[in-house]
Amino acid sequence: MKTVVVTGGNRGIGRAVARELITRGCRVVLHARDRARGERALEELRGAGPGEVTLVTGDLSTKRGIRETADAILAACPRIDVLIHNAGLWPSERILNEDGLEMAFVVNHLAPFMLNHLLEARLVESRSRVVQVSAGLYVKGRPDLEKTPTGEDFQPLGTYPTTKLCNLLLVPRFAARWKERGPTILALHPGVIRTGLGDRKGMLGRLLRVVKRLWKSPEEGARPVVRLALDPALDGVTGRYYHLDVETELLPIARDEALAAKLWSQAEKLSEVLEAG
Numbered sequence: 001m002k003t004v005v006v007t008g009g010n011r012g013i014g015r016a017v018a019r020e021l022i023t024r025g026c027r028v029v030l031h032a033r034d035r036a037r038g039e040r041a042l043e044e045l046r047g048a049g050p051g052e053v054t055l056v057t058g059d060l061s062t063k064r065g066i067r068e069t070a071d072a073i074l075a076a077c078p079r080i081d082v083l084i085h086n087a088g089l090w091p092s093e094r095i096l097n098e099d100g101l102e103m104a105f106v107v108n109h110l111a112p113f114m115l116n117h118l119l120e121a122r123l124v125e126s127r128s129r130v131v132q133v134s135a136g137l138y139v140k141g142r143p144d145l146e147k148t149p150t151g152e153d154f155q156p157l158g159t160y161p162t163t164k165l166c167n168l169l170l171v172p173r174f175a176a177r178w179k180e181r182g183p184t185i186l187a188l189h190p191g192v193i194r195t196g197l198g199d200r201k202g203m204l205g206r207l208l209r210v211v212k213r214l215w216k217s218p219e220e221g222a223r224p225v226v227r228l229a230l231d232p233a234l235d236g237v238t239g240r241y242y243h244l245d246v247e248t249e250l251l252p253i254a255r256d257e258a259l260a261a262k263l264w265s266q267a268e269k270l271s272e273v274l275e276a277g
């Protein structure tokens with residue numbers, strides 16, 4: 001039975017991914033920020049199929065919470081066949097966490113970076129596949145290394161794509177780091193999906209809710225994620241980006257190696273993750 005960790009698994013695409021994985025007989029370790037919301041999701045998901053589901057909790061918007069999450073995952077998973085970085089945040093305003101960092105920068109970019117490091121030994125032992133749920137909107141990202149971490153360049157529409165781009169820029173670097181060590185990493189855009197992502201109050205929020213009725217269901221968003229997680233044809237394939245099921249070359253902005261190198265060393269400093277070698 002494959003063990004698959006799904007971050008942000010209590011709603012939206014993550015919950016639909018968890019359901020499909022249970023249907024296919026996986027042991028899902030469902031991560032949720034909030035225990036009560038996680039328990040509710042578990043109640044809904046139990047019995048969805050022959051697989052199993054257990055809960056781990058942790059807040060991915062602070063360094064402390066990310067470390068707690070990593071510890072909880074390690075305690076729950078003697079092996080990790082697949083790690084799906086799905087949790088994501090599209091905030092409408094600049095909010096700083098207890099570390100003085102902007103929330104979307106942490107949840108979308110720093111958290112996967114830190115989890116990849118904190119779980120690295122287990123990922124290597126398990127020869128895991130890591131799936132990074134990215135977003136086609138990365139093309140709109142404009143990172144400013146000085147301002148983005150603390151949200152001084154915060155924009156309600158611009159910060160989400162920027163933080164997703166920061167995250168995506170580091171995928172090839174993890175692929176290269178793990179090349180001879182076992183783990184692989186793949187990223188994808190899951191489609192434009194009707195979930196709570198980016199929900200907000202006021203006129204814009206009401207308009208968005210109307211527009212979202214036309215978007216695809218979470219189940220449709222889950223399908224390409226589950227494919228990347230389980231397809232045996234992708235064994236050994238690493239560092240690639242998929243638009244839904246189609247392998248797609250990233251635009252130059254996401255292949256800027258100099259920018260990626262700067263983001264990597266910045267993330268190391270910000271997260272205080274020790275270089276494991």
Ligand SMILES: NC(=O)c1ccc[n+]([C@@H]2O[C@H](COP(=O)([O-])OP(=O)(O)OC[C@H]3O[C@@H](n4cnc5c(N)ncnc54)[C@H](OP(=O)(O)O)[C@@H]3O)[C@@H](O)[C@H]2O)c1
Nearest residue numbers: 008012013033059060061086087088135192193195196197
């Ligand atoms: N929906 C789309 O059209 C679309 C398009 C492209 C890419 N994506 C990507 O798909 C992924 C899933 O998004 P979704 O649309 O399913 O969004 P969603 O319904 O808003 O779900 C987001 C998930 O992330 C979790 N999360 C947010 N902040 C967190 C934190 N501080 N700590 C831990 N977990 C946190 C949420 O937990 P809570 O319930 O506790 O808030 C929730 O489980 C994201 O990475 C997103 O960028 C979505």
